[in-house]
Amino acid sequence: MSGGERMTADAGARRFGVRDVARLAGVSTQTVSRVINDHPHIRPETRRRVVEAMVELDYRVNNAARALGTRTTRTLGVIASDATLYGPAVGIAALETAAQEAGRWIATAYADAADAASVIGAARRLLAQGVDGLVVLAPHVRTFEALAASKPGVRLVALHADDAASAQRDGAALAVHHLVELGHRRIARIAGPADWREAAERDVGVRDALDAAALSAELRWEGDWSAASAAALAPAVAETLAEGVTAVVVANDQMALGLISGLRGLGVDVPGQVSVTGFDDNPDAAFYRPALTTVRLDLVGEARRAVSAVLGQAPPPSSAPPELVVRASTAPPRG
16 A cells, blocks of 8 residues: 555554554545545545555444434445355455445345345344445345335345346356357256245356257256255256266356265266356365366456445446356267
8 A cells, every 4th residue: 555654453452543544545634534424526546545544454433423423334234144155155255345445344144035034134133233225145036025125224235136147147158158069969957046036047047048059958956055955966967867968057166066976976977977067166166076167257346336236326347247167077078
């Protein structure tokens, strides 16, 4: 960071104030105050330097006092479901990054995404903290609609909505196109839970890509995002190999891992007998055996869009398009 002397906030050290933030960011205390109070006429580069200085010094705004004067806590509420899954966990991290870039913080509440009462309860806990808006991670269609109907009184946004929904479909289609280019003509799929928005969009992307290639979209199973659910489907998948299936498109990497493990236990070689693709490009995907061909999304870009939407700001530049990451779990069909 340019413009100021380096300082660190060690455990047990004094709490840093506005003057310390200003010194580190190389700006005036008035500029720091304007950033804290979300003044509209601050250059993005200046705002970024001030926010970075606040993070480095662990500077904490007194939100209770601040809210009395500005009616905002600069905090965004995030409603998340199962953080043991890769998608919600990385979504929270991406929203944290995007919120910091916008000079905001996040408060997270966990809920059962399939239970409308649980989701609405999580929203109320966050609203009681005075959050300025709500972002819902991995929402179920019905529970998101129930939350919107509860009229929370602040802007409500789903992380993978609008333009981000098309990225889910386009990414799933990339996996199908890759398999078709390799020569596969009988392609099955394992979808995620039907009521999850991401699962529905990815499933539509696979189905539409198969239709466009004039291939059957009939062979379909559904898992619950976990490796165990797809491993349990491995015998059913293995039976279809005798019917000519040579590839399976799986809705996330964890289920792809479970399927590959289950098939290996049945003596089925991946990709020798059947190719498998995933979705998400989680950090372990390159270390699966075989390394997993998968789809990578620009989650930070999607998070920036969600934060801008929940703040009522102009959308940022478009996210990067989905990217197919080709590894060893796919190959041309034998014969």
